[in-house]
Amino acid sequence: MQRKISVFDTTLRDGEQMPGVNMNIGEKLRIAYNLERLGVDIIEAGFPAASQNDMRAVEKIAENISGSAIAALARADKADIDAAVKALQKAKSGLLHIFIATSDIHLKHKLGKTREQLLDTVREAVSYGRSLYGNVQFSAEDASRSDPDFLIEVFKTAVECGAGSVCIPDTVGYSVPDEFGALVKRVVNALGGVPVSVHCHNDLGLAVANTLAAIENGASRFDCTVNGIGERAGNASLEETVMALKTRGDVFGVRTGIDTSMLSKVSKTVASVTGVYIPPNKAIVGSNAFSHESGIHQHGVLNDPQTYEIIDPRTVGIRSGTIVLGKLSGHHAFEEKLAELDIKQPQSITEAAYKAFKDLACRKSRIDDDDIRALIEEAIIDSHIVDGYELESYQTQSGDRIKAMAMITVSRQGSIYTEAATGEGPIDACFNALNRIVGKDYKLINYGIKAVTGGTDALGEVRVRIADGENEYVGKGVSTDIIKSSIKSYINAINRAMCTEIINGG
Ligand code: KIV
Numbered sequence: 001m002q003r004k005i006s007v008f009d010t011t012l013r014d015g016e017q018m019p020g021v022n023m024n025i026g027e028k029l030r031i032a033y034n035l036e037r038l039g040v041d042i043i044e045a046g047f048p049a050a051s052q053n054d055m056r057a058v059e060k061i062a063e064n065i066s067g068s069a070i071a072a073l074a075r076a077d078k079a080d081i082d083a084a085v086k087a088l089q090k091a092k093s094g095l096l097h098i099f100i101a102t103s104d105i106h107l108k109h110k111l112g113k114t115r116e117q118l119l120d121t122v123r124e125a126v127s128y129g130r131s132l133y134g135n136v137q138f139s140a141e142d143a144s145r146s147d148p149d150f151l152i153e154v155f156k157t158a159v160e161c162g163a164g165s166v167c168i169p170d171t172v173g174y175s176v177p178d179e180f181g182a183l184v185k186r187v188v189n190a191l192g193g194v195p196v197s198v199h200c201h202n203d204l205g206l207a208v209a210n211t212l213a214a215i216e217n218g219a220s221r222f223d224c225t226v227n228g229i230g231e232r233a234g235n236a237s238l239e240e241t242v243m244a245l246k247t248r249g250d251v252f253g254v255r256t257g258i259d260t261s262m263l264s265k266v267s268k269t270v271a272s273v274t275g276v277y278i279p280p281n282k283a284i285v286g287s288n289a290f291s292h293e294s295g296i297h298q299h300g301v302l303n304d305p306q307t308y309e310i311i312d313p314r315t316v317g318i319r320s321g322t323i324v325l326g327k328l329s330g331h332h333a334f335e336e337k338l339a340e341l342d343i344k345q346p347q348s349i350t351e352a353a354y355k356a357f358k359d360l361a362c363r364k365s366r367i368d369d370d371d372i373r374a375l376i377e378e379a380i381i382d383s384h385i386v387d388g389y390e391l392e393s394y395q396t397q398s399g400d401r402i403k404a405m406a407m408i409t410v411s412r413q414g415s416i417y418t419e420a421a422t423g424e425g426p427i428d429a430c431f432n433a434l435n436r437i438v439g440k441d442y443k444l445i446n447y448g449i450k451a452v453t454g455g456t457d458a459l460g461e462v463r464v465r466i467a468d469g470e471n472e473y474v475g476k477g478v479s480t481d482i483i484k485s486s487i488k489s490y491i492n493a494i495n496r497a498m499c500t501e502i503i504n505g506g
């Protein structure tokens with residue numbers, strides 16, 4: 001029987017620490033449901049002491065998810081621990097995750113503590129946490145740059161005070177596989193049977209390699225994020241680590257509980273919600289991961305896929321479709337296509353997507369699977385927006401001799417609003433007109449456009465990130481007209497900003 005490795009997903013906590021990523025509670029819950037279906041053992045849902053929003057998100061996820069355990073992060077202090085324990089109250093199975101840094105660099109320059117003082121803090125925090133909650137994990141931040149003897153002393157102290165597992169983070173992504181594997185082996189041997197987890201960052205592009213080295217050396221759990229998102233260069237990617245363990249079972253001899261056929265779908269959902277695109281050459285989930293361009297490769301794959309494919313794309317949920325949709329396709333074909341793509345959504349969403357599909361089919365000759373996924377995403381986003389603004393009509397004027405001008409009409413709760421504005425170009429003018437309508441001065445932080453599929457009639461997907469003071473919001477819009485998708489994405493970001501304000505009581 002192969003050793004089971006647990007998967008601890010921190011997309012909703014470390015992933016959300018990625019600059020510019022800001023998810024509301026509905027979006028976090030949606031990702032949590034996806035992670036549960038994927039078979040993740042533990043979902044780190046947030047850092048409750050960090051904000052009211054994080055607290056509410058962890059509570060909501062703990063209340064609704066029962067197929068995965070829910071972890072909440074806390075610094076080694078009472079207020080943080082109280083917040084995390086409160087957030088986990090309704091969890092069927094929860095994990096209180098307490099951390100503090102152990103490297104001399106952090107002790108001196110961040111915590112201003114001696115090693116003795118740090119041991120006292122760990123004793124106090126873990127004992128306190130354990131007195132309130134049955135399942136505690138202790139993480140030693142910057143473990144890979146800590147003195148290994150001291151690190152082991154800290155871990156032993158945490159375990160004596162009630163921690164049921166420990167985690168070795170390579171917080172700054174500094175370690176290399178042989179070195180990290182050796183550190184893990186030392187800790188595993190010193191702790192005699194206490195489960196050891198790892199948390200690897202990707203600053204040198206080695207997060208997955210370090211995680212695999214840790215597993216080879218006795219780690220029984222690993223932290224990861226979908227698409228590898230996270231602080232700076234991100235964390236070990238869930239899909240890459242899981243598929244390396246599966247594909248090279250001959251080397252690792254371990255198993256996870258992940259349903260790999262969901263990897264592609266979950267990756268797309270996280271990309272869509274966070275607004276962080278998946279690079280085409282990204283292993284496992286990039287759009288090129290299973291494409292073959294050169295004639296020699298194509299010929300080989302047609303004869304036998306094993307020539308150039310080490311993974312059957314169906315293993316990660318990528319199927320080439322058999323149902324081709326066009327303007328004559330009706331409800332039945334549309335639903336068959338959704339089943340083929342393993343898209344299961346409430347009828348209100350599929351109905352909205354169907355209407356958008358019919359509309360698109362009149363303008364676009366070939367509707368691809370990615371078009372359908374984009375329309376479903378759009379319908380899901382719209383369904384989360386209660387009482388938001390909706391685009392009614394727009395008009396723009398631009399040229400190289402005139403100042404660009406836009407006039408936009410939107411509706412909200414039965415009222416109609418129209419404003420006109422000028423700008424550096426037609427899109428800037430549209431955004432200025434929308435700012436006028438909502439009476440805010442949102443700043444555009446980021447603007448990205450990509451064709452969902454090929455051809456001049458392709459759907460153009462625009463993603464914007466706008467800021468209102470400290471807070472940033474992403475928005476997405478899809479249309480065959482890029483000005484329209486730009487306006488829709490800006491309205492979507494404004495609606496998300498309004499939702500967050502309502503949730504926060506603003
Ligand atoms: O990178 C890190 O050290 C962390 C800890 C909080 C586990 O994210």
Ligand code: ZN
Nearest residue numbers: 014171199231
């Ligand atoms: Zn981290």
